[in-house]
Amino acid sequence: GSQTTSNNTTSSGKVPPMVLSVDPGNPLYSKNWNPFSPNALWGQAWIYETLYYNDAMNGHQTPWLATSYKWNSPLQLTFTIRKGVKWSNGTAFTPNDVVFTFNMLKKFPALDTNGVWTVLKSVTAQGDNVVFDFKTADVPAYTYIAGTPIVPASIWSKVKNPVTWTDPNPVGTGAYLVKSYTPQEFILVKNPHYWQASKVKVQEVEFPAVSQSANTVWLNLSEGKYTAANAFAPNIYKTYLNKDPKYRHIWFAPSGASNLTMNLTKYPFTSQTFRQAMAYAVNKPEVSKKGEYGYSPVASQTGLTLPANQSYLDQSLVKQYNYHYDPAKAAQLLKSMGLKKNSKGQLLGSNGQPITFTMIVPTGFSDWIEDAAIIQGDMKALGITMNVQTPSVSTWVSDMETGNYDLTLNFGLNQYNPYFYYESNLATSNTAPIGKNATSNYERYSNPQVDALLKKYAASTSLTQQKQIIDELQKVMLTQVPVIPMFYASNWNEYDNRYYTGWPTAQNPYVTPTYNTPDAEMEFTHLAPRK
Amino acid sequence: MTSVLGVLKPFWKNKLARTGVIIVGIIVLMAIFAPLITPYSPNNSSFAPMLTPSAHHWLGTTQAGQDVYSQLIWGARQSLYVGFAAGIASTIVGLVIGLIAGYAPGIVDDVLSYLINVFLVIPGLPLMIILAAYAPVHGSLLIIFVITVTGWAWGARVLRSQVTTLRSRDYVAAARFAGDSMWRIIFREIMPNMISLVAAGFLGAAVSAILAAAGLEFLGLGDPSINSWGTMLYWAENSGALLQGQWAWLFAPGFLIAVLGTALVLINFAVDEMANPRLRKKG
Amino acid sequence: MRYLVRRGIMLLLTLWSAITLNFLLPRLMPGNPAEVMLAKFKGKGNMSPQAIHAIKVMLGLNNESLWQQYLQYWHEIFHWNFGVSYTYFPFSVTHEIAQALPWTLVLIGVTTVMSFVIGTGLGIAAAWKRGSLLDSSVTSIFTFTSSFPYFWFALICIFLLGFETTVFPNSGGFAATMNPGFNMAFIGSAVYHSILPAFTILVSSLGGWQLQMRNNMIAALNEDYVVLARAKGLPERTLAILYAARNAILPNMTSFAMSLGFVVSGAILVELVFSYPGMGNLLYSAVSNEDFPLMQGIFLMIVVCVVLANFAADVINVFLDPRVRRGGGEA
Amino acid sequence: MAEAILKLADVQKTYTRKANGQVQKVRAVRHVTFDVPRQHIVALVGESGSGKSTIAKLITGVERADAGAIVFNQKPFGEWRRNMREYRRHVQMVFQDPYAALNPLNTVRYTISRPLANYRALKGSASDREIERILETVHLTPVKEFVDKLPFELSGGQLQRVVTARALASNPQLIVADEPVSMLDVSIRAEILHLLDELRTKQGVSLLYITHDLISARMLADEIVVLYRGTVVEEGNAQEVARNPMHPYTQLLLQSIPNPWAPALEPNVDLSRLDRTSDDGGCVFRARCPHAMKVCETAVPTLKSGAAGQKVACFLHHAPETQEVAAP
Amino acid sequence: MALLEVEHLTVTYGNVHAVRDVSLKLEPGEILGVVGESGSGKSTLGYAVTKLLRSPGQISAGRVLFEGQDLVPMAERELRKKRWKDIAVVMQSGMNALNPVATIRRQFEDAIMAHSPMSQTKMRERVAEMLQLVNIDARYADNYPHELSGGMKQRVAIALALVLDPKLIIFDEPTTALDVVVQRYIVQNLKMLRKRYNFSALFISHDLGTVLEIADRVAVMYGGKMVEVQAAGELLKNPRHPYTEALLKCFPDPRSEQIEVLGIPGTPPDLADLSPGCPFHPRCAMAMDRCRVETPEYISMGEAGVACHLAAREVEVGQNG
Numbered sequence A: 001g002s003q004t005t006s007n008n009t010t011s012s013g014k015v016p017p018m019v020l021s022v023d024p025g026n027p028l029y030s031k032n033w034n035p036f037s038p039n040a041l042w043g044q045a046w047i048y049e050t051l052y053y054n055d056a057m058n059g060h061q062t063p064w065l066a067t068s069y070k071w072n073s074p075l076q077l078t079f080t081i082r083k084g085v086k087w088s089n090g091t092a093f094t095p096n097d098v099v100f101t102f103n104m105l106k107k108f109p110a111l112d113t114n115g116v117w118t119v120l121k122s123v124t125a126q127g128d129n130v131v132f133d134f135k136t137a138d139v140p141a142y143t144y145i146a147g148t149p150i151v152p153a154s155i156w157s158k159v160k161n162p163v164t165w166t167d168p169n170p171v172g173t174g175a176y177l178v179k180s181y182t183p184q185e186f187i188l189v190k191n192p193h194y195w196q197a198s199k200v201k202v203q204e205v206e207f208p209a210v211s212q213s214a215n216t217v218w219l220n221l222s223e224g225k226y227t228a229a230n231a232f233a234p235n236i237y238k239t240y241l242n243k244d245p246k247y248r249h250i251w252f253a254p255s256g257a258s259n260l261t262m263n264l265t266k267y268p269f270t271s272q273t274f275r276q277a278m279a280y281a282v283n284k285p286e287v288s289k290k291g292e293y294g295y296s297p298v299a300s301q302t303g304l305t306l307p308a309n310q311s312y313l314d315q316s317l318v319k320q321y322n323y324h325y326d327p328a329k330a331a332q333l334l335k336s337m338g339l340k341k342n343s344k345g346q347l348l349g350s351n352g353q354p355i356t357f358t359m360i361v362p363t364g365f366s367d368w369i370e371d372a373a374i375i376q377g378d379m380k381a382l383g384i385t386m387n388v389q390t391p392s393v394s395t396w397v398s399d400m401e402t403g404n405y406d407l408t409l410n411f412g413l414n415q416y417n418p419y420f421y422y423e424s425n426l427a428t429s430n431t432a433p434i435g436k437n438a439t440s441n442y443e444r445y446s447n448p449q450v451d452a453l454l455k456k457y458a459a460s461t462s463l464t465q466q467k468q469i470i471d472e473l474q475k476v477m478l479t480q481v482p483v484i485p486m487f488y489a490s491n492w493n494e495y496d497n498r499y500y501t502g503w504p505t506a507q508n509p510y511v512t513p514t515y516n517t518p519d520a521e522m523e524f525t526h527l528a529p530r531k
Numbered sequence B: 001m002t003s004v005l006g007v008l009k010p011f012w013k014n015k016l017a018r019t020g021v022i023i024v025g026i027i028v029l030m031a032i033f034a035p036l037i038t039p040y041s042p043n044n045s046s047f048a049p050m051l052t053p054s055a056h057h058w059l060g061t062t063q064a065g066q067d068v069y070s071q072l073i074w075g076a077r078q079s080l081y082v083g084f085a086a087g088i089a090s091t092i093v094g095l096v097i098g099l100i101a102g103y104a105p106g107i108v109d110d111v112l113s114y115l116i117n118v119f120l121v122i123p124g125l126p127l128m129i130i131l132a133a134y135a136p137v138h139g140s141l142l143i144i145f146v147i148t149v150t151g152w153a154w155g156a157r158v159l160r161s162q163v164t165t166l167r168s169r170d171y172v173a174a175a176r177f178a179g180d181s182m183w184r185i186i187f188r189e190i191m192p193n194m195i196s197l198v199a200a201g202f203l204g205a206a207v208s209a210i211l212a213a214a215g216l217e218f219l220g221l222g223d224p225s226i227n228s229w230g231t232m233l234y235w236a237e238n239s240g241a242l243l244q245g246q247w248a249w250l251f252a253p254g255f256l257i258a259v260l261g262t263a264l265v266l267i268n269f270a271v272d273e274m275a276n277p278r279l280r281k282k283g
Numbered sequence C: 001m002r003y004l005v006r007r008g009i010m011l012l013l014t015l016w017s018a019i020t021l022n023f024l025l026p027r028l029m030p031g032n033p034a035e036v037m038l039a040k041f042k043g044k045g046n047m048s049p050q051a052i053h054a055i056k057v058m059l060g061l062n063n064e065s066l067w068q069q070y071l072q073y074w075h076e077i078f079h080w081n082f083g084v085s086y087t088y089f090p091f092s093v094t095h096e097i098a099q100a101l102p103w104t105l106v107l108i109g110v111t112t113v114m115s116f117v118i119g120t121g122l123g124i125a126a127a128w129k130r131g132s133l134l135d136s137s138v139t140s141i142f143t144f145t146s147s148f149p150y151f152w153f154a155l156i157c158i159f160l161l162g163f164e165t166t167v168f169p170n171s172g173g174f175a176a177t178m179n180p181g182f183n184m185a186f187i188g189s190a191v192y193h194s195i196l197p198a199f200t201i202l203v204s205s206l207g208g209w210q211l212q213m214r215n216n217m218i219a220a221l222n223e224d225y226v227v228l229a230r231a232k233g234l235p236e237r238t239l240a241i242l243y244a245a246r247n248a249i250l251p252n253m254t255s256f257a258m259s260l261g262f263v264v265s266g267a268i269l270v271e272l273v274f275s276y277p278g279m280g281n282l283l284y285s286a287v288s289n290e291d292f293p294l295m296q297g298i299f300l301m302i303v304v305c306v307v308l309a310n311f312a313a314d315v316i317n318v319f320l321d322p323r324v325r326r327g328g329g330e331a
Numbered sequence D: 001m002a003e004a005i006l007k008l009a010d011v012q013k014t015y016t017r018k019a020n021g022q023v024q025k026v027r028a029v030r031h032v033t034f035d036v037p038r039q040h041i042v043a044l045v046g047e048s049g050s051g052k053s054t055i056a057k058l059i060t061g062v063e064r065a066d067a068g069a070i071v072f073n074q075k076p077f078g079e080w081r082r083n084m085r086e087y088r089r090h091v092q093m094v095f096q097d098p099y100a101a102l103n104p105l106n107t108v109r110y111t112i113s114r115p116l117a118n119y120r121a122l123k124g125s126a127s128d129r130e131i132e133r134i135l136e137t138v139h140l141t142p143v144k145e146f147v148d149k150l151p152f153e154l155s156g157g158q159l160q161r162v163v164t165a166r167a168l169a170s171n172p173q174l175i176v177a178d179e180p181v182s183m184l185d186v187s188i189r190a191e192i193l194h195l196l197d198e199l200r201t202k203q204g205v206s207l208l209y210i211t212h213d214l215i216s217a218r219m220l221a222d223e224i225v226v227l228y229r230g231t232v233v234e235e236g237n238a239q240e241v242a243r244n245p246m247h248p249y250t251q252l253l254l255q256s257i258p259n260p261w262a263p264a265l266e267p268n269v270d271l272s273r274l275d276r277t278s279d280d281g282g283c284v285f286r287a288r289c290p291h292a293m294k295v296c297e298t299a300v301p302t303l304k305s306g307a308a309g310q311k312v313a314c315f316l317h318h319a320p321e322t323q324e325v326a327a328p
Numbered sequence E: 001m002a003l004l005e006v007e008h009l010t011v012t013y014g015n016v017h018a019v020r021d022v023s024l025k026l027e028p029g030e031i032l033g034v035v036g037e038s039g040s041g042k043s044t045l046g047y048a049v050t051k052l053l054r055s056p057g058q059i060s061a062g063r064v065l066f067e068g069q070d071l072v073p074m075a076e077r078e079l080r081k082k083r084w085k086d087i088a089v090v091m092q093s094g095m096n097a098l099n100p101v102a103t104i105r106r107q108f109e110d111a112i113m114a115h116s117p118m119s120q121t122k123m124r125e126r127v128a129e130m131l132q133l134v135n136i137d138a139r140y141a142d143n144y145p146h147e148l149s150g151g152m153k154q155r156v157a158i159a160l161a162l163v164l165d166p167k168l169i170i171f172d173e174p175t176t177a178l179d180v181v182v183q184r185y186i187v188q189n190l191k192m193l194r195k196r197y198n199f200s201a202l203f204i205s206h207d208l209g210t211v212l213e214i215a216d217r218v219a220v221m222y223g224g225k226m227v228e229v230q231a232a233g234e235l236l237k238n239p240r241h242p243y244t245e246a247l248l249k250c251f252p253d254p255r256s257e258q259i260e261v262l263g264i265p266g267t268p269p270d271l272a273d274l275s276p277g278c279p280f281h282p283r284c285a286m287a288m289d290r291c292r293v294e295t296p297e298y299i300s301m302g303e304a305g306v307a308c309h310l311a312a313r314e315v316e317v318g319q320n321g
């Protein structure tokens, strides 16, 4: 492959434009800058800003459109709004814009995809502050409130239906403005009136549409057509890094754990011992290495995202429940349950029938399908027949929601705060009887103690208390094994620092390199052309 | 064995068909004796992933560390199975509907012909993709089913018109005079005279089934844990085989599909010539 | 013209059933499209029941009876309104189709016509010089290429011509920096981008036409009227074209019209592999995103086009074949 | 004269033909009346398209008449219709093209065994014995040499014998032979004609012999019925009709037969009106008739006894009836 | 000089020897009838003369001299100039011999344009004239073949053959598929045309009656071989070959008191069989031992000739005595 970037060096020291491969396009872009739209152009993350920047990976908080926040009580949260910020059309940004934005979400529930109004009572401006009153205590909701993009009241108040509005000429507070747009590429240019303009050094950013065909993305990546990308690519070392090892780099920041989710209403997953055996039996390192190409590290059974959540980890517990790959231990646990194998080597369940179950993995998730094949082999080693089926995504989703499955893999959450992981996976409120739609607790775990813990956490503003609760929840994960965290999904991120420097790295993880709404601007206040 | 040779004899005389029969034969043998001629199990993933071809791995290894050569040989089974099963299934459906439509006059024919027409205007591949995408269970049976559902109409149309001509043949009328029942007439007088057409239809259907199956599997709509040429292409594509210099991995399965397809088409030429004497070239 | 009227009625019937099938198909599918859409909206957090309801209403995912939905469906069709695409929300299905259609029409349309013209021409030549080197080489090469899995050949082409040597762009329909429009630069870029996909389509589809035409032509060459024409001492060209080919091509016109109708569905695999912004790609993304309104819209387009193309074939036949045009038979 | 095994009375048949979507009406059989006496051979003679095969189809029940009566064995066809099996057993057919009338994939044995099994419940060795007997009847001897052959191994004449054998297998009373020799070479025609004659004398079957060849009709038949465009124009004793035809059309037929033996006698037939047809009332032949009169345009001549015992439908031989003149 | 001279012509279709060592001569203005049963090689002979054999037909031996020039080795380009202008063909069924997608006029005009181009108006006149010749209204010129009846198409085919006033016309069963009346009409028409245009013709038919009526001389073929040639009148009265004799019995005089048709028992020979002996011997009532082992030579006697051991002896006896 040629190294096109190297040809672009000019003696005048002018740096070639930054090219970011983040937005899929399908294969063409649809011009939709509406930050609330599920199909918005990714570029809106450089235009619209949030109150605070909360790093999903390490929990770092950076004041953004708000300068500070404070919990007056678990039922009242106050943000102090930054002064001197201007919308890109020149009008001033005020607390009213924040109030307007949240009230718009209330008026148009379809926009409120994070459901902040399920706990909020009202949002009001008080001088430089915006006050959020809660119906029910939900301290963690801060993350969603702080992460909501703020839009200008002056413009959005005139929009009849902001749900279907495509916001053709976006006006935001962010670091960049739209310079040009074609169906295959848009270019953003630095907003000279940005409130922290001095920190923004990259003048222009090009966003070519990333084609649907993975192969062409890889070709382009390999050819060095992108300054940075967040694309999955097989054998990244060979196809990308080694072609220009000096400048090309990757940092696949781990995000939340993907879980092997068992249907706890079905035998044999009803048995805690059996689940523990499963946790020993699945060869996570192999899944990580072969199924996930070695990009996604093995996850801790605690469900904590490591190493980011290292501080939460209860070392003594982990020592006690060390779920590493150990088929012998698994077999021993099964034996302790009184399960025996028949002459064909099949493991018999309590009813005397061979144990079989089916793992469902959505069509097209090729890495998961490979993972399933590995797990299939692990089960076979125990004498268990595991079938693999690959239904369509919608069937998979609805099967999980209604509990019509035995075993599956499921995404984790990309959130620093472990509360979200536990809440979504363990809370009774997030599950439902078989046949009814569960929200996120698909394994259908229900435990009043855990519910109480979660509730206590939601109402707590004390860090020590919160940590205590997380300790308790870790213990539940380790002893009861409601789900089996398999690996930490990676945030794919490749970059080339020949012309631009300041990229986040494992050593300097100042931002999760995802180019989501708050992250993109955080990163671009650090990047700069190489001098 | 002699009867098999007897069936193959007319092909043997035709140079093209002979080539086709030999190639298909080799691939069939390859499939049958896969365990003997492959060094490893196709699912044995204990090797280093993504090795380029070497003495140990003639065609390299996959991203999961499986031997590509072994997969290729074993894959013949699946591709032959799906191709032939779907070919047979759609031929049978086409044959039954074509026979009934062609033989039964009036409303039955009208309704069936109309059905055939409707299925002809429905775009095949898109429908296949949709059916395959939403089926709860993915696997070869599904692919066979989908190909059958979308592929029977062509055969039915051809066979229907053949039946309508055969039906008006004097010997069919004569059989009626001889007191034969409708079913006997269909199966003793009409069917045997359509064998070459049915065979041609089957071969055509098998070729398109093999290609369609490969396409569906390539899109990930098959069962990717099954070992077939289509899934090999799927994994090769999804693992960036070409980018990593894994030429053989991507090239070989596609090439074998093309070779198998060509061989079947060659046989089809001969069958076609038998069905259509005008194409015949004596001597 | 009675003939055409009859064909017209048949066509309307076919159309009706195809459209109805199009209505029923997604409703017979397992899984719930609403869930997928909601999953997309849900993103990272929890959604209130109100929000879910709001979205459902917005997307028209209501719980009317099937019959009501069917009437509604026809109503919408007559208003050229296929609803909102789930994938490209808030854009309408019509908008998305309008964006993708020109690409497909041009790329697949042109290649289909080229494939037919070249394939037919080669078929004529091969039959005319039956047994010659030309015949055997053309016939065997195209027999082989027509058994290629399209996408496989496309991948190899991309890799060789779009990556190892960057002779052609490896994806897309036009240069990224351009806005579609009627100017030379854009058209040039579009043509440049279409060469490789067109080539792969041509290579794998030519063979079919070539073989079909060759067979028909061989049959025609044995007809008495061709022998007589030869006896007349007509120039070879007149003989081959006006007598043999002119008659041999008639049975191919229907297939050609059919394939022109299917142009609208694009060449899914090729468009996917090349990330070509056409209907095939759109259809595939509709399918993989379970975007039923979009899928229905596209299917409807395809079926209408195929049926119309069939009708066009009948009309063309009326012009090409005097036996159809002037009614058959003595008396 | 023997009793009639088959009677046709004023039979009519009109086809609606859908040619490329256009509906055309073809009056294939207009008003046809004639008898086939028991053990007689009646020849139905006419040019192509005159409706000969249509009549055969009506008689054998392949098609249904629009009007008129067909009576077989004193029982109207309507009654037979309820039991076509029985009817078919008695009324068999010999087809024109022996190559087409035999399934290329079935042996002679199979072909002949079918009616035996279906109509006479003969199976196994009984069937084989009967097959042997029938093949001997049609002179396909030695039987062993032929019985297991496939059609492609036999010559046209032999095939036609097989076809005849099959028709004989059910012991029919009437055989309708639709141009049984026209596809065969002249040199082998005679054998088949002799065979048919033999069937009548030895097996006692009646025969409706359909042909366009006046000479073979004269050779084989007892009576000749001449058909022109779906109407009987002349009918009577075979020798009379074939040697001294009264109707201009029959005369034309006779004159048209090449006659190198008597070149002097060779008439110069006026054929300038060959391409003309008329289908608008009046005599169907008038457009081509050299003797056409005014009355022929308005009235339809009916079949009436003529001088030499034959019946003829022509105003040259009997004046039109007054009411017919008045007809539109 | 004879217009057409065929010398020792042998034509094969693969291993089928359809025409075997046939020689014949055709004088200007003469009509030579060729009769024989189906498969005896009549058409093959006709097409070999014009070099229009269908694949895999091949002239494997012999010469075809047209006006002294051998057509067999002649290049296609040369040949094309002779076709239609010098040698025209009328095929069995007009239905299939006319291009279904071209008007009648068009089919006349492309023959004219290929050989002797003329102006549009002249061409129109010529087409009308030719159609009139076969008694077809000139307005049919703008019709398509399927719109004409079988007899009309056959007459169009004849007119088409005459359009360039050729020296030789090959008629391959021009009347076989037609009704007697139409057949008669065409025969009359041909006789008239012949008087007017004085063409030579090879008139192929299995209908001995018609051939005898129209031809000056008649050639009888059997099993790919020429078995007898005689002037029509002679042949009728005095057939020399037993096959000719038997064939004549199949065509009785329609006016005679008593009609008895005698067939020829047996089946025609297999043309792939090359074993020696007279091809007719299995069916010949007068076959001798010699006939089974020795193929009789075709003995030419000027205008006539015969290939029969029996006849040869008679000839010898006759000549000697």
Ligand SMILES: Nc1ncnc2c1ncn2[C@@H]1O[C@H](COP(=O)(O)OP(=O)(O)OP(=O)(O)O)[C@@H](O)[C@H]1O
Binding pocket: D015, D016, D017, D026, D027, D028, D046, D047, D048, D049, D050, D051, D052, D053, D054, D055, D212
């Ligand atoms: N099934 C049919 N549908 C429509 N018209 C028909 C049908 N069968 C026969 N005809 C027409 O009826 C007329 C008489 O046909 P029929 O076959 O009885 O003639 P024929 O005397 O047997 O002629 P031939 O000697 O050619 O066999 C013809 O004009 C023919 O076109």
Ligand SMILES: Nc1ncnc2c1ncn2[C@@H]1O[C@H](COP(=O)(O)OP(=O)(O)OP(=O)(O)O)[C@@H](O)[C@H]1O
Binding pocket: B282, E013, E016, E018, E036, E037, E038, E039, E040, E041, E042, E043, E044, E045, E054, E055, E056, E057, E206, E271
């Ligand atoms: N294209 C061909 N290929 C192979 N064999 C052929 C071909 N054409 C004719 N024959 C064979 O050559 C022999 C002579 O055929 P030809 O057509 O010359 O006979 P014919 O006397 O014209 O017969 P008919 O009276 O049936 O037209 C036949 O045995 C025939 O099967």
Ligand SMILES: [Mg+2]
Binding pocket: D052, D053, D054, D178
């Ligand atoms: Mg008939």
Ligand SMILES: [Mg+2]
Binding pocket: E042, E043, E044, E172, E173
């Ligand atoms: Mg012939």
